[in-house]
Amino acid sequence: MMRTVTMADVAKHANVSKSTVSQYLNKRYDYMGEKTKLRIEEAIKELGYQPNIVARSLKQKSTKTIGVIVANILHTFSTEVSRAIEDVCQLADFHTIICNADDDPAKEKKYIEMLRAKQVDGLIIFPTGNNRDLYKRMLDEKYPVVFLDRPVPDISVSSVMLNNEKASEIAVNHFYEKGHRRIAMITASIAENVSPRVERIDGFKKALRALNLVVIEEYVKSVQPDEVKEALREMWRAGEPPEAILAGNDRVLKEILTFVKENGLSIPADLSIIGIDDVPYADFYNPPLTTVAQPTFQMGKTAAEVLLDKIHKKEPEDDRPDDRFDPELIIRASVLEKGGV
Amino acid sequence: MMRTVTMADVAKHANVSKSTVSQYLNKRYDYMGEKTKLRIEEAIKELGYQPNIVARSLKQKSTKTIGVIVANILHTFSTEVSRAIEDVCQLADFHTIICNADDDPAKEKKYIEMLRAKQVDGLIIFPTGNNRDLYKRMLDEKYPVVFLDRPVPDISVSSVMLNNEKASEIAVNHFYEKGHRRIAMITASIAENVSPRVERIDGFKKALRALNLVVIEEYVKSVQPDEVKEALREMWRAGEPPEAILAGNDRVLKEILTFVKENGLSIPADLSIIGIDDVPYADFYNPPLTTVAQPTFQMGKTAAEVLLDKIHKKEPEDDRPDDRFDPELIIRASVLEKGGV
DNA sequence: CTGAAAGCGCTTACAG
DNA sequence: CTGAAAGCGCTTACAG
Numbered sequence: 001m002m003r004t005v006t007m008a009d010v011a012k013h014a015n016v017s018k019s020t021v022s023q024y025l026n027k028r029y030d031y032m033g034e035k036t037k038l039r040i041e042e043a044i045k046e047l048g049y050q051p052n053i054v055a056r057s058l059k060q061k062s063t064k065t066i067g068v069i070v071a072n073i074l075h076t077f078s079t080e081v082s083r084a085i086e087d088v089c090q091l092a093d094f095h096t097i098i099c100n101a102d103d104d105p106a107k108e109k110k111y112i113e114m115l116r117a118k119q120v121d122g123l124i125i126f127p128t129g130n131n132r133d134l135y136k137r138m139l140d141e142k143y144p145v146v147f148l149d150r151p152v153p154d155i156s157v158s159s160v161m162l163n164n165e166k167a168s169e170i171a172v173n174h175f176y177e178k179g180h181r182r183i184a185m186i187t188a189s190i191a192e193n194v195s196p197r198v199e200r201i202d203g204f205k206k207a208l209r210a211l212n213l214v215v216i217e218e219y220v221k222s223v224q225p226d227e228v229k230e231a232l233r234e235m236w237r238a239g240e241p242p243e244a245i246l247a248g249n250d251r252v253l254k255e256i257l258t259f260v261k262e263n264g265l266s267i268p269a270d271l272s273i274i275g276i277d278d279v280p281y282a283d284f285y286n287p288p289l290t291t292v293a294q295p296t297f298q299m300g301k302t303a304a305e306v307l308l309d310k311i312h313k314k315e316p317e318d319d320r321p322d323d324r325f326d327p328e329l330i331i332r333a334s335v336l337e338k339g340g341v
Numbered sequence: 342m343m344r345t346v347t348m349a350d351v352a353k354h355a356n357v358s359k360s361t362v363s364q365y366l367n368k369r370y371d372y373m374g375e376k377t378k379l380r381i382e383e384a385i386k387e388l389g390y391q392p393n394i395v396a397r398s399l400k401q402k403s404t405k406t407i408g409v410i411v412a413n414i415l416h417t418f419s420t421e422v423s424r425a426i427e428d429v430c431q432l433a434d435f436h437t438i439i440c441n442a443d444d445d446p447a448k449e450k451k452y453i454e455m456l457r458a459k460q461v462d463g464l465i466i467f468p469t470g471n472n473r474d475l476y477k478r479m480l481d482e483k484y485p486v487v488f489l490d491r492p493v494p495d496i497s498v499s500s501v502m503l504n505n506e507k508a509s510e511i512a513v514n515h516f517y518e519k520g521h522r523r524i525a526m527i528t529a530s531i532a533e534n535v536s537p538r539v540e541r542i543d544g545f546k547k548a549l550r551a552l553n554l555v556v557i558e559e560y561v562k563s564v565q566p567d568e569v570k571e572a573l574r575e576m577w578r579a580g581e582p583p584e585a586i587l588a589g590n591d592r593v594l595k596e597i598l599t600f601v602k603e604n605g606l607s608i609p610a611d612l613s614i615i616g617i618d619d620v621p622y623a624d625f626y627n628p629p630l631t632t633v634a635q636p637t638f639q640m641g642k643t644a645a646e647v648l649l650d651k652i653h654k655k656e657p658e659d660d661r662p663d664d665r666f667d668p669e670l671i672i673r674a675s676v677l678e679k680g681g682v
Numbered sequence: 683c684t685g686a687a688a689g690c691g692c693t694t695a696c697a698g
Numbered sequence: 699c700t701g702a703a704a705g706c707g708c709t710t711a712c713a714g
Contacts, residue, residue: 048478050454050457050458051458052399052458052460053458053459053460054395054398054399054404054459054460055399057395058393058395058396058399063395079420095438095455095459097436097438098439113391114436116391117391117392117393117394118394118395118436119393119394119395137389254622254625257625258624258625261625261627261629281595281622281626283599284595284598284599284602285622285626285627286602286626286627288602
């Protein structure tokens with residue numbers, strides 16, 4: 001590889017000092033002679049000089065880069081939110097490094113340490129929840145962090161989240177209005193107490209009760225993605241199967257759709273479905289899928305703004321209340337209209 | 342934010358020199374006293390010291406990071422290949438920064454410059470094709486680069502690509518075997534001469550001719566995503582519509598599927614479909630979609646390996662022939678079996 | 683077995 | 699209006 005041209009080369013070539021070149025690069029033209037400016041411009045062009053950001057970052061103690069660690073990149077939610085974060089950072093002239101913790105606290109820890117070693121100026125984390133000491137330490141050091149999707153109990157870091165209970169509630173109400181009563185719900189595993197899942201289940205049960213429906217425990221399950229089909233099989237074995245089902249997220253939805261297909265069921269004739277997360281294929285699926293959309297763009301934007309804000313003020317105060325965003329029902333065609341309610 | 346603890350602090354705390362701490366960190370234990378080692382270990386733990394990678398990178402002139410610039414992140418192909426690249430780099434202890442050029446040469450240029458300013462050790466580019474000077478310069482400087490998905494004429498950078506002609510060929514042959522003769526194809530725009538699209542169309546026409554079918558020009562179109570439906574409308578207006586259609590990529594497929602739905606067509610009764618790119622919902626769509634899969638993982642892996650290889654040897658020779666990967670037909674249920682061929 | 687010194691490529695008071 | 703000097707936090711010959 002060629003010897004790279006440095007600021008010293010430009011300075012020599014333009015017959016000025018490095019300081020002056022640096023001023024030029026940083027557009028501090030205040031007192032710079034017009035001819036000096038031109039000479040430097042010329043030299044930069046001739047030598048094909050590109051500043052070394054690593055050197056600048058070292059000196060300035062800022063990389064103008066943030067890290068985002070998603071719990072699991074396989075959720076469309078994660079990718080959409082990440083896109084929004086990137087867009088906002090772009091505008092603020094910040095770069096973004098996305099890492100996937102894969103639901104593994106050990107990986108999350110590794111990434112937090114790696115990103116901090118790389119001197120990112122702040123972190124947006126979809127926390128696994130199982131690195132409390134680490135989270136705590138960053139809080140103590142007043143290192144800029146914001147949580148996304150999930151809060152962490154007793155760690156007062158601003159969190160931007162969905163109003164999860166409401167997400168279930170609007171789905172249940174829609175089923176109810178269409179005449180459904182035997183309503184089931186499946187979410188991903190809550191073994192680790194992942195709060196959005198817990199909240200969605202709570203919201204589901206509350207909504208049923210508010211409608212004076214009894215909660216049938218056999219109809220609400222929280223399992224790993226690969227156990228979804230077995231969970232459904234059980235529901236279908238045990239007497240009367242549900243007539244409507246709410247999928248807790250996009251991965252669960254996918255499993256339900258596969259189960260439906262494998263068992264020759266028809267949507268919505270045999271089973272009505274609503275999925276939380278507005279999947280990309282919802283519009284052109286057969287039939288088009290009714291979903292509860294998260295405002296992913298708004299959430300990502302807010303998280304980025306809050307983080308950038310923390311980065312820009314020296315002493316971030318963390319009394320910011322958590323942000324809860326409202327989900328939205330997108331009615332398509334996967335819920336059967338039952339006659340005579 | 343707290344004052345950060347540096348190597349000097351550790352050295353003082355352990356009563357050794359910075360050099361010794363550095364040796365320790367880099368596991369050069371050759372001649373290090375056992376007690377020294379322990380003292381340093383102790384000091385690091387007590388102070389909660391984390392090395393500053395930015396400083397190290399500056400000195401070592403290597404960031405152990407590569408950049409990847411995808412032409413358009415909306416293609417599932419791009420995201421899958423990126424995942425593979427990340428996996429391979431991970432193993433080699435390299436980090437990855439993904440950027441999306443959004444099919445815009447100006448953005449591509451910006452990202453190339455930004456990433457090089459950030460001192461990434463090499464670049465994997467899905468080239469827009471319209472930054473020839475830049476590509477050329479990197480080649481001249483012997484800066485490590487590999488192209489993905491598309492070659493750039495006269496720029497002898499190793500490229501890993503699909504055997505695009507074959508992708509069309511196996512699709513056409515499958516249609517033919519099932520008894521179809523009126524076969525259409527739609528790809529994304531070839532206004533910019535994007536080579537995979539051109540090659541897929543060439544392959545399509547060649548395959549038809551090899552089968553002694555005439556190429557009906559009205560049946561093969563290359564348009565922007567938002568013009569796909571109009572292109573289809575024209576086919577349907579003009580006399581006999583096609584009985585089978587090949588989608589040039591996942592975005593075109595999505596538009597075709599939407600058109601089918603909006604016009605109350607039924608797959609495969611009214612129209613048989615094959616899509617190039619094995620979309621995530623192919624398996625559980627109604628009906629399950631027959632696709633031509635690209636070996637995305639293999640392609641990403643190879644690109645990463647070739648790049649890492651270039652990075653590790655001082656003088657990369659670029660006579661490496663282009664790599665062409667074979668597509669694979671995944672038969673599901675979107676192609677009608679016509680009786681009596 | 684360990685340390686002093688130089689240097690990576692920048693930026694930034696400060697002096698003139 | 700411009701330059702000399704120090705310093706960001708590391709690594710690496712080299713000396714002892």
